[in-house]
Every structure is written in C-alpha cells, then in structure tokens.
Amino acid sequence: MSAVDDVAAAAAGIAGFPPAFSTGEFDRRLGGVRRAMEEQGLELLLLFTPENVTYLTGYETIGYSSFLCLMVPLEDEPQLVIRDMELEVAAATTWLTRFVTVGDTDDAIATTAAAVGRLAPTGGRIGVEETSPFLTARRWRRLTEQLGSTVDGSGLVERMRRIKSDEELALIRDACGLAVDGMAAAVAATAVGETENAVAAAAFAAMVGGGSDFLAADPIVTSGPRASVAHTTFANRRVVDGDAVLIELGACRRRYFGALMRTVAVGAGPARLPELALALDEALDAAVAAIAPGRTCGDVDRACRERIEAAGLGNWFRKRTGYSVGVAFAPDWGEGHIVSLRAGDETPLEPGMTFHIPPAVRLPGETVYGVSETVVVTADGCEVLTAFDRELRR
Numbered sequence: 001m002s003a004v005d006d007v008a009a010a011a012a013g014i015a016g017f018p019p020a021f022s023t024g025e026f027d028r029r030l031g032g033v034r035r036a037m038e039e040q041g042l043e044l045l046l047l048f049t050p051e052n053v054t055y056l057t058g059y060e061t062i063g064y065s066s067f068l069c070l071m072v073p074l075e076d077e078p079q080l081v082i083r084d085m086e087l088e089v090a091a092a093t094t095w096l097t098r099f100v101t102v103g104d105t106d107d108a109i110a111t112t113a114a115a116v117g118r119l120a121p122t123g124g125r126i127g128v129e130e131t132s133p134f135l136t137a138r139r140w141r142r143l144t145e146q147l148g149s150t151v152d153g154s155g156l157v158e159r160m161r162r163i164k165s166d167e168e169l170a171l172i173r174d175a176c177g178l179a180v181d182g183m184a185a186a187v188a189a190t191a192v193g194e195t196e197n198a199v200a201a202a203a204f205a206a207m208v209g210g211g212s213d214f215l216a217a218d219p220i221v222t223s224g225p226r227a228s229v230a231h232t233t234f235a236n237r238r239v240v241d242g243d244a245v246l247i248e249l250g251a252c253r254r255r256y257f258g259a260l261m262r263t264v265a266v267g268a269g270p271a272r273l274p275e276l277a278l279a280l281d282e283a284l285d286a287a288v289a290a291i292a293p294g295r296t297c298g299d300v301d302r303a304c305r306e307r308i309e310a311a312g313l314g315n316w317f318r319k320r321t322g323y324s325v326g327v328a329f330a331p332d333w334g335e336g337h338i339v340s341l342r343a344g345d346e347t348p349l350e351p352g353m354t355f356h357i358p359p360a361v362r363l364p365g366e367t368v369y370g371v372s373e374t375v376v377v378t379a380d381g382c383e384v385l386t387a388f389d390r391e392l393r394r
Contacts, residue, residue: 004087004101011091019095020058020254025167026095029056029160034074036156043124044116045072045153046143048132051327051335052157053080054255057094061086062214064329065134067108071119079119081112109139113146127153158338161326163352168256168326169376172354175212176258176374176385178251182207183260183388186221186247190264190394196221196234196245203249212251216333220248223266227368230360241267244367245394248358250325250333257325257333258385259356261372264392269367276361276369279311281390283359284371287321287341291355291375291382297345304359305343313361322357325374353377354385 033056037045047053050064057070057080066083077098082090084101091099100115102108120126126147130140131154144150164172185206189199203219221234227246239245248261265273283304290303301321308317320343323336334356339347341355353376360370374386 004099011088012097014088014092017092019093020060020171021167023095025165026056026058028165030072030078032160033072033156036159037072037074037127037153040127040151040153040156041125042127042151042153043074043122044120045127045129045156046070046112046116047072047129047157048135049129049157050134050329051255052129052132052161054329055157055161055327057096059090060093060213060255061089063089067102068134069112071112071116073119076119079115081108081115109142109146113143116147126150127156129157130154158335161335162324162339163350164326164354164376165352169352169354171253171256172258172325172374172376173385174253174258175251175256176260178207178210178212178253179249179258179260179374180386180388181210182212182219182249182251183247183262186219186249187262187264187392187394190239190245190247190266192239192241192266194239196223196237196239199239199245199247200234203247207249207251211253213253213255215250215252216257216328216330217250220246220261222246222368225365225367228362228364228366230362239266242269243267244270244273244369246360246368246370248370248372252328252333255327255329257328258374259325259333259358259372260374260386260388261358261360261370262388262390262392263369263371264394266394269393272363273367273369275311276313276363276367277371277390279308279313280359280361280369280371283307284357284373287357287359288373288375288382288384291349291377293349293351293377293379295349297339297341297347297349298343300341300349300357301343301345304341304357308359308361316361316363317359321359322355325354325356349377351377351379 189202322341358372
C-alpha cells in the first residue's frame with residue numbers, strides 16, 4: 001500500500017463520521033449518472049463542483065474550496081483528486097477507498113491529467129464538467145491541453161439531483177424544522193432597541209444548537225429602510241418602533257437545506273405593510289396551490305406573479321418565484337441553476353422536487369414584505385414543509 005492508502009485506511013476507521021445515506025442510495029445515484037454517461041458515450045466523467053461530489057460520495061468538508069476533482073469511470077470505482085490536507089476528511093466522510101492527493105506546491109492539473117491517464121488509458125471520450133464555478137478558465141484550458149480531446153459533461157449529476165429520494169427528503173424535513181426553530185427564536189428576539197445582529201445571533205444559536213450543520217449563508221436580518229435593499233444582512237442597526245424586520249434563514253442537515261422567510265412588524269409597522277402582506281401572502285398561496293405533477297415551473301411563476309401584478313406591485317417584483325433546494329455549500333443554499341420557478345420555464349414538475357418559494361416586494365427607502373415556504377412536490381400536489389405563523393407583530 002502507498003502512504004496515501006495507509007492514511008486513507010486509517011482515517012476511514014475513525015469514529016464519529018456516520019454516512020449520510022445508505023449504500024443503496026449512493027449506488028442509485030452513481031448508477032443514474034453512469035447511465036447518462038453511456039447515453040453520451042463517455043468513458044470517464046470529471047466533476048469539480050463540491051455539491052456534485054458530495055451528492056455522489058458523501059464528501060463533507062469546510063475545505064471544499066480547495067482543488068478537487070471526482071473522476072467517475074463507467075465501471076471502476078470513482079477516485080477523488082484532492083488537496084493532501086483533505087485526505088483524512090475525504091476518507092472519513094465518503095464511501096470511496098481510492099484517492100489521489102495534491103500537495104500545496106504541486107501542479108494540481110498535471111496530477112489530475114496523470115490520474116486520468118491511469119484510470120482511462122484507452123483513449124475513450126472524457127467528459128469535463130465545464131459549468132463548474134470551481135473550474136477556472138485557466139485550469140480548464142490547461143486540463144484540455146494535457147488530456148487532448150474532451151467534451152462537455154455538464155449537467156449529468158444535476159439531472160439526478162432534481163428529484164429527491166426518501167432519504168434526501170428526510171434530511172430536508174429535518175432542516176426545515178430547524179429553520180422554523182431559528183425563525184421562532186429570531187422573532188422572539190426582535191424588539192425595540194435590539195440590534196439586527198442580536199436577532200441573527202438568536203436564529204443562529206437556535207438552528208446550530210438544535211442540530212443544524214454548518215450553514216451555506218448567514219441568517220438574513222434587515223430592518224427599517226435597510227430592509228428594502230435586497231441581499232443585505234445584519235449591520236448593527238437597532239430596531240425602532242414602526243419598523244418592518246425581514247428575516248430569512250436556511251438551516252442544514254448533512255448539506256441538505258430548508259429555508260424560510262418572514263417579515264415582522266414592530267409596533268404598528270410601516271403604513272403600507274398590510275397592503276404588501278395581503279398581496280404577497282395571496283401570491284405565495286397561489287404559487288403553492290399551482291404546484292402539481294405535470295404543471296410547469298412557468299405555471300407556478302405565473303400564478304404567483306399574477307396576484308402581485310393585480311395588486312399594482314408588478315414593477316417591484318423583478319425576480320423568479322422560487323428555486324430548487326437540496327445539497328449545498330456556501331455561498332448559496334439553493335439549486336436554482338438546476339430548476340427555477342420562473343417566467344416561461346416549461347420544465348415539468350415531478351414528485352420529489354423541492355422548492356423554496358420566497359415572493360418579496362421592496363419599496364426602496366420605505367419598507368419590504370417578504371414571505372416564503374419550502375415545499376415538496378407530491379404525487380397529487382404539494383406539501384409545505386415550513387409552516388410558521390405569518391401574522392407576526394412585536
């Protein structure tokens with residue numbers, strides 16, 4: 001055995017790293033990807049996206065931004081090319097037994113190309129996950145230069161990830177429960193004189209203290225006029241009487257997420273908040289009611305958007321209605337690149353798809369109302385996984 005094999009074997013025996021899924025679940029996923037490879041005539045598939053690597057192997061690490069490449073052959077065991085420091089965590093959290101390591105002064109691309117040559121020596125078609133954010137243009141160019149002819153192998157894993165299995169749904173349900181706990185704590189902490197940071201800390205403590213794994217994004221908490229600016233979060237502002245406080249959370253179980261958004265009125269809240277709340281609550285309910293197998297993503301978006309436009313707020317709703325949620329690492333808890341509920345999208349809904357649906361309207365400098373649920377498509381409709389009070393006043 002090599003030194004790598006010795007270290008991997010030792011790390012694989014360390015207690016405290018139970019597998020996230022059954023052997024049968026991993027076999028199902030790998031089998032589906034291999035069938036897609038056969039359809040494209042691929043001998044080998046090279047994956048660089050952490051979520052896709054985790055989906056197929058169980059890999060869980062905070063060092064996912066280091067170089068990694070999962071080499072998936074049609075028949076042999078996949079092999080993971082990783083930074084040397086990541087060897088132990090890869091061996092402890094995955095079902096894999098074969099690893100190739102890269103030192104911090106080594107050429108990762110040259111090491112990967114050499115490993116590909118050993119695993120696929122016949123000169124067959126090699127697919128490269130060209131859409132991965134972790135495969136830079138420079139690395140892709142150098143890799144293809146060293147391997148010769150390659151083809152785009154993007155999307156093969158994502159095709160599998162769209163539909164969640166029962167084991168995946170169990171984790172998403174757990175994550176949704178933790179998001180609800182975090183929201184309850186955040187709402188309870190919202191009070192005149194408290195900072196946005198204190199509200200966020202209460203949510204974080206409830207989620208992580210309750211069993212959430214490390215998050216893909218911090219809790220979003222914004223108040224007053226700041227809340228009308230999208231994609232900002234806590235900044236030590238103190239809550240004052242009359243504020244609206246926007247809270248959005250994503251909790252995690254074994255890299256699977258459930259998300260939840262609510263708006264809290266402090267005192268009477270802003271003058272237009274009841275008007276916004278009525279329109280957005282109706283829009284969310286319409287979106288949920290439109291979900292069923294055979295409907296399309298565009299159908300759901302249209303149901304939501306029509307309610308918002310009917311209330312005269314269409315100019316302020318400049319986004320998709322929702323997005324898939326599942327396995328994720330920072331900086332995003334969503335899978336919107338796989339499936340989104342957006343205008344004109346003809347993707348059919350199927351049982352097992354999971355979505356976060358967060359309609360929100362922001363009136364710049366004035367106020368905001370946002371509300372959401374995480375849902376799963378069922379055989380005959382839709383199930384809401386994050387039921388939590390929407391009539392929130394402090």
